[in-house]
Amino acid sequence: MPDSAELLEQMRQKLEFFEQANRAADARAAEYDAMGNELRTVEASVQSPDRSVTVVAGLSGSIKEIRFTEDAKRLSTTQLSQAVMSTLHLAVAAAARQQAEIVQGHTDLPIAERVLATQQEIFGRPAAPPARSPADDDGDTGSIFRKDDRW
Numbered sequence: 001m002p003d004s005a006e007l008l009e010q011m012r013q014k015l016e017f018f019e020q021a022n023r024a025a026d027a028r029a030a031e032y033d034a035m036g037n038e039l040r041t042v043e044a045s046v047q048s049p050d051r052s053v054t055v056v057a058g059l060s061g062s063i064k065e066i067r068f069t070e071d072a073k074r075l076s077t078t079q080l081s082q083a084v085m086s087t088l089h090l091a092v093a094a095a096a097r098q099q100a101e102i103v104q105g106h107t108d109l110p111i112a113e114r115v116l117a118t119q120q121e122i123f124g125r126p127a128a129p130p131a132r133s134p135a136d137d138d139g140d141t142g143s144i145f146r147k148d149d150r151w
Helices: 004-039 070-074 077-107 111-123
Strands: 043-047 053-058 063-068
Touching: 004 077, 043 077, 053 077, 063 077, 077 111
Parallel strands: none
Antiparallel strands: 043 053, 053 063
């Protein structure tokens, strides 16, 4: 049976182990809090190639804003719809890349590379907006805008 000095030393070592584990847990919690704060700032703004539509996406693919320029009035409903959707997809993809980079910076997991690879499979080159082809237009020249410029 260990003597009291040995028991005291064992207890001191166990206490040090638990204190060290507690400090490590506190450091991890602080790192996750910092990551959460950074993630809340994620925002990606993308403008359509013809500059008629701008979409701002946030955390988890949330859409914060969609803006139209005067050029949007010259587009057919089909063209405007395509511009909105393609710009929206690009903005959400850009926000996802930002999120992945933040998480990777705090965890050392290769998340950013995975997101980028997945986006390349889906979209081709994620940083470049897709080219618009005249063949994509169904010829509809209707407008969603009234002639007196009211919405």
